[in-house]
Amino acid sequence: MSSKLSTDQVQQIAKIIDEYRDQQGSLIPVLHKVQSIFGYLPDEAQKQVAYGLGIPVAEVYGVVTFYTLFNTEPSGQYIIELCMGTACYVKGAVDVQHEIESQLGIAINETTKDGKFTLRFSRCVGACSLAPFMTIGEDVYGRVKQEDVQRILSKYH
Amino acid sequence: MQLYRAHVLVCGGTGCVTSGCMDVHAELEKQLEKNGLSEEINVIVTGCVGTCDIGPILMVYPEAIFYQKVQVEDVAEIVEEHILKGRPVNRLMYQDKTSEIAEFIEKYYDIDFFNRQTRIVLRNTGVIDSTKIDEYIARDGYQAIAKALTEMKPIEVVEEIKKSGLRGRGGGGFPAGIKLELGHKADGDQKYMICNADEGDPGAFMDRSLLEGDPHSIIEGMMLASYAIGANQGYVYVRAEYPLAVDRLVTAIKQAKEYGLLGDNIFGSGFNYSLDLRVGAGAFVCGEETALMHSIEGLRGEPTPKPPYPTDAGVFGYPSVINNVETIANMPQIILNGSDWFNRFGVENNKGTKVFAVAGNILNTGLVEVELGTTLRTVIFDICGGVPNGKKFKAVQIGGPSGGCIPAEYLDTPITYDSLTSLGAMMGSGGLIVMDEDTCMVDLARFFLDFTQEESCGKCTPCRIGTKRMLEILERITEGHGQPGDIEKLEELAESIGDSSFCGLGRAAPNPILSTLRFFRDEYEAHIDGHKCPAGICKGLLNVEIIEDKCRSCGICARICPVNAIAGQRGQPYVVDQDTCTRCGLCIESCPFDAISKH
């Protein structure tokens, strides 16, 4: 994905880089902040970070692809994150997954055609007592059952 | 200082936030205001109380009345009846779910879940407002570091921790005092102290609750350990999946700086200390100490071989000591009360307590802190109430993807580092997932391998290829295509991966398979030889069958079947063609006579 950044975005990134420039090991915190601007890390942004911090582009790319929380593709308006930790698995998260997939016609890590939802797995978020657990954007849902899925998703249509 | 007639504690842990405690909190403030009680009643938002499945939770002191599952609509009643008129609201009180009759338990300290625990590490979580440093200080906070800096030499701190017998709570159980000693003896002006708050094991949330509920205890513990080894810089490495914990820590560090507890010349002792946060980016292997340190350096979080050990060359090549959150949280209590006091808890070689996060098919999920040496039965049945819905207990998974399953026969095993290892499991970080009879152990092994395979960083071949091969075999078995000899192949692979992998991730990856094979070999055999999944979980091994004498040959199932696997004639029971059937289960749901079953 090679999209040009706007001047404003370039400046925002430059500001983040400035803030961290003199700190050792600042690449990961910088990438976190840059990702919060775009929701993902466009190629151009990765390059700017690399030049700004004086790190080879390949190394930045290597770090971005290593960590699962860094995304290189844009995602839908709402990100559905379904926990697939042990507690959630034991309590039936797979049934919830299948229900979401069939309701939205997408598989895991895909985005609906209208760009509304992206479905992802998350690791245990530590809400195991409310398993199966998922988040949609900022909203959290605990003890989700297969039959709840339609009602929950309809809130976002 | 303002005096209040009563205090209302609102649990603000992640579990309760999910259940809506923030709305309840807002409503509470509103109702108090409306009744003119805001000046008399103090509302405190605490960290996780520990009973995460019955939130939102309110506790009213001084009476210590415990309310559960409080909804916004209930708040007015609590304020008007209990707080205004002194008549506690029975229907919202804690209920003992194990008793036959609905029995309401009023007082916090009468609740079995709490009164059977020994809370050293969790002594403040769920009790204080973790965003206020004063509340921590009021509970002897920062006394231990004051004592250390003004009365003790660094080596004396090391000795005290050594004498306490405290062992690492992050998995391996390495003696904490010896690690500090290695750090203390290491040469160099520049040293680092690191707190491992990556808590990657799925199903574990103890460290999260501590960070959220008592962040200052981590800061104080870090200061003590740093003073002991001679480090002026510390890092807390927290996983990004814990935004609330990050938030609480940031606040706590800021307050400690304002109070001069972090910074230069602390307590006039000449000790300078600065503590920073590093947020992970989603990689399980980063919990491994060498990988974590590379991640702090801003690199790919790949493990490197030891030696060099972190205490010789750690972060940026300088001597570093790394400990788990819970290990560090024990330190202030040990320094304050002395190692003799600490030695009173636990059993030989396993001193102190351990916090467990209990979840899965269990009546009371939540956080439990017990003395080491307590039996699994006490934790699972006496404290957490056992398995709900009349189901039978099958096994408990302990130690996450590196651990194993322990079946019912061993429930009376005292929990110690060594007893768990001898059972093929391990202490791990302390996640306990309880499983009932409906769990398929082969499928569970497949689940963990799927996890480790995905999380393998790919650097060493045995782990990268080996976990993939083991996963393929497990997938084949759970899909109904297991072959004779598969079990032996798994055992061979397990042995070679365990021996030749680079880091603990690969070395422990076969554990879930080995332990399920050890205790549930018959289930593997049933899948492979008998083409059956005894628990009825593995879809590829289920048969959908029509019960002849219940079928009224209405034909609904045949019409609804997406692959036309059902056929029949009026007046005769319908039949499922097992070769075509995909076991989707739509027919079962649609049958008006409950005449179709899956087994």
Ligand SMILES: Cc1cc2nc3c(=O)[nH]c(=O)nc-3n(C[C@H](O)[C@H](O)[C@H](O)COP(=O)(O)O)c2cc1C
């Ligand atoms: C794959 C892997 C993951 C680990 N994850 C964690 C973790 O999430 N938290 C933790 O404290 N230790 C974890 N450890 C153990 C650490 O490497 C290290 O032993 C520990 O932080 C030392 O602290 P302690 O002595 O206080 O237990 C992990 C180890 C391995 C091999």
Ligand code: FES
């Ligand atoms: S396993 Fe899903 S929140 Fe822990």
